Amino acid sequence: ITPADMDLVSVKNELSTYFEQPIDLYIINASGVIVASTFEAEVGMDFSSIPQFMKKLTNIRLGNSTEYDAIVTGLKLGEERKYGYIPTNDHEFILEIGINLQKFFREQEISKYPRFAHWYGQTRQDVSSVWIYDLTFLQASDIKTAIPGFSDYTYEFQEIEGRKNNLLKVYRGHDSIELAGPQKNQVTRYLYIPQINSSSVSSGLFDKVAEIVYSTGQMQIKINEALSRNIFHALLVIAVLVLIAFVIARYISRPVYQIIEDIEIIANGDYEHPIRRTKGFEFKRLQASIQKMVEKLKADIISIRQKTYELDAELQNRLRVEESLKAANHKLSLLGIITRHDLLNQITVVSSGLELIDDDIEKNEQNIKLFTMMKNSLFSIREIIQFTKMYERMGVDEPIWHNISLLIKETMVNFYSQPCEVIDNTNNLEVFADPMFNRVIYNLIENSFRHGGKISKIKFESFFEDDVALIIYSDNGSGILLENKEKIFSIGYGKNSGLGLYFIRDVLSFTEIEIRETGTEGMGACFELRIPHGKWRIRNVNP
Template sequence: MGKPDAAIPQRHSFSRYLLLCMMVLVLCVVGFLTVNDYLYTKQNFNHEEYLLQVQTEQNIEQAIRLKDAIWNTYDSSLNDLMRQGLVQVAAEYEHAGRDPARMDLVQLKKQIGEDFDIYIIDENGVIVYTTYAPELGMDFTTIPSFYRYLSKIRNAEGFYPDRIVNELKGEGKFRKYAYQPTPDHRYILELGLIGQSFENVNEKVEVNDNIDSIIAVNPYVERYRVFNSLGRLSEDNSLPEPAVQEHLKKVSQTRSNLEVVDADKGITTRYLFLDLVDETYGSDPSRIIEITYSQKLIQESLNALLLFHLVTGAAAIIFGCIIAFFLSRWINRPVQEIVSDIEIISKGNLEHRIRPTENREFAILETSINSMVDSLRQGVQQMKDEEIFKKEMIDQLPVGVFLKRVDNGRYIFWNKTNEILFHMRAADIVGKTDREIFPPGIVAAIEKEDSRIISNPHEVISKIEDFRSPGGGVLHSLTVPILDSTGKLQYILGICQDVSHENINLKMDLLFSLTRHDILDNLSVIMNHLERAQLIKSHEAMDTFFEKTLGSVSSIRNQISSMRALQDRGLVTPAWQSVERAIDDARSLLSGPPPDIQMEVEGIEINADPLLPRIFSILLENSLKSGSRPASFIRVSARESGGILHIIYQDDSMGIPEDEKESIFGSAYDGNSVRGLFLIRELLAFTGINIREIGVYGKGTIFDIHVPAGKFRRKTR
């Protein structure tokens, strides 16, 4: 009953799944604790770093501002000395006739003091005369803000002291500057004071020591540097590397802070701008502090923490897995017992019972499985009984039934009616494919039909075809797709029935209908001639009367003879017939003189219904008796295209209107132009032949008869 062990998929056991679940649980707990602690510690480090950063930057700013305040106090005490010196320079300018070239600056310097240097700046912002050679020719337009300040002084009046700053050229020493415009506003007189006292004061208020102390408290700072507003180092007035110069330039222009992050190296460099500018002075004592922070210490601490958690987690995982292993085996023992019993049952032993267990849940499972097995045993027995009943019932049906699988094409059922219809025993069919049973021609047709079913599994194929078994006949078959509960095609069901008797009755009805109609037409003609015969007086008219009357009588005789011949030959089985001879036989069924027909169908035979002559006789009668314009020319030709034979019937009658080309083949058509076309289409359809009208109204009637491949041949002499 059950499948063999080899067919059972190899899957993991429940105990293994349970063990894996426990291991995953341990991993999740350890992983969660590790990640949570790691993120929490990292957050604390980042917060601590941020607080230290804020505190460090605030302390550095306060230290620099304190130094600036001390310098301002000392700077202001020198303003009177600078004013007195500029008074002497201005007097010398007047004494030289306001011509700087005539001024004796060297002698003037000796009078004022050796610690002073004199500068004369022209209206272009260039030092044109000075006692300090390194700064001769200095162009202040290169410092736009300071040049604007000098231009303002030159066009004003009075004394303008400046801050103690580093000289731009020379040795970069500290100098105290002051300015005064000439009375003619052509020049600016500048005085620069230098002295050892500046260096002494600078050493006493040296801010770097304080900053070093501040930086030492912050372990995340790698280095710091202090720059003036011109981007030079405050310590030695030197220029930094080009990349830093660009950052300093940007900070000076925007007068705001800048942060540069190097993620690859874990370094963040901050440029803090301390705005110390005083509008009353020309120099800008503002400072830019470069502080480089490193994440190295934080990352090392986090790595150490992570390593600790990994070691601890690995130990916890190993310990947890050991516990999970023994725990899963203990929990899984009742399951293994139930599985063992189920395997015995699955092999067909439905009398076997699930052994009792102590656990309540497993006891419920035990009872449920035993109940299910009992139901299954009863269901199997009932299914076997129903299967026998259905098989016997289908076997006794008066129609042939077969069933075959879609996946391998093998027949799994063939009832007794099929054995009678096809003279093939079920033992010779079941378990075989079409290729093992039928000849290649039939196999190709069956496979084509199966492919159609497979591509459209919701289609039912119904067809009537020749019955090629001994005795002949007509077979009506249905091909039905059988789907499973998921909608997938599983089987192909075939139902077939011998409808030869019904086909004979149908054709006899058609034949009697046609013959009765034609005989009545001929009798009407005879009665009409007899009525007119009473008025005939000449011998020639009487001969014409007898000729027409005898033609109608001959037509009736030929129709009755044709019907008797068909009854003798049989109305069911199609036969190979010459198209040319069928047309000749059709001409003999006409009541009047046979028309001339241009035939181009020599040697062509088609496998058609025995009533083929009657089909052509209907077409000829419609051509000769067309109400609006009878035909005077009829031609029947044939051509082959794409494996299909086209028999073209053509005349020069009025033709069929465009809107009636399809309705003329309907059973309810009552037009006067044509008749009997419904019967023609039905008779041709018995053998798979089709007919349609393709002519142009007013230019004649053209019927195109399609004969499919295998239903026509050319007979050679």
């Protein structure tokens, strides 16, 4: 049986006995087209233009169960209807039953959209009209049929140019827009209202768009009224603030200013000036506290002045002592210079005399031994005199930075006759030490040649332990006995003057540099210099 062979009117009349409200029947084919209906206005309607709804109809047609829809708006007359969908046994068609609920809604006064529009207009005096459209405006020949419950609205419907395009723009963009018009002093706003998700057949297909026309004249009146109220409130607040400021100035600021004036007078040196009385319990407490503080300051100032007089006297005394010490040091230094000069002259005379006598005396073992002893003594005396000259300058001048590599090169010039390999691995290390630090390098090298036996190699190396730098000086000589490692730094110890290593330790101590001997007997001497943080640096060499 084809839909054309069916008497839908007879079927409708038979089924109407089971419903309290009017019904209509529809036959939908596999293409989504209504091919037959008791409601002739909707014959030929094509649902394939609504892909989401068409997909649901296809699922119903191919299934075996009856599906029900929510209450939706009819596509032609805009009536509120509830639909049911029954697939045919051959799954070629769907029988749709639509219950017209428009009369029922009027009797029960349930027209939700018109009631909402009316309520919104009542709450806003600037609202000229409110119309709520559903998706059917896309196919409706008369756009009023896309307004659910149109006849129950209390507004007069007016044609607006571009209305359908505006509705389409809001629906597709899921957004709201606002336009001027349709009349002067009016604004039209289109609001997108999404449908609540449900399991009904048309879920998500009947979103709404509200068209609200506002009167800008009413809005301007309200804006002016609000502005007037705000100005009044602002003036009232200003008046209250002025009153508060007057009270503060009268009862708070004036006493504060008075106290400040008194404090400034005291601060300028008039410590006998009293803090004047003020009104108010708290200000009296403040006045008493400040007066107490002033008395304490006066006592402290007197004490400070007394201490200042005492410190000035002590300072003057120290200055006199320092001047005396400077004068004494100058005299001692001058005496040392004169003494050294005279001693060296006398040593030269004695040395010349020995040279003359040496040519005249008999050359035997005893005489040779005596002459050698006297010459060695004269040499030691000369070294001691030279040592006193260096020792006198030690600690006098401020420490300076010394480049180790440069000092090694300059010192080795004095030992050009010694066939020895010099290895420098100090890597541009610089040390902050007394200006006599160059004698430290000189004495270390001289001790190696003097006491180390046959020396063919000396080495300078640098290492780092946390923030401490280490300079290691070593040779390949005979080394130092274990029991002598500390004795060698004592004054007078050694085969000659015994002053070299003692002098080295004193020079290094001025900048807290430590030295010790760490070598092994028979494998050469090894001296370790420990330079503390802040007393060493690596010199940057530009490429």
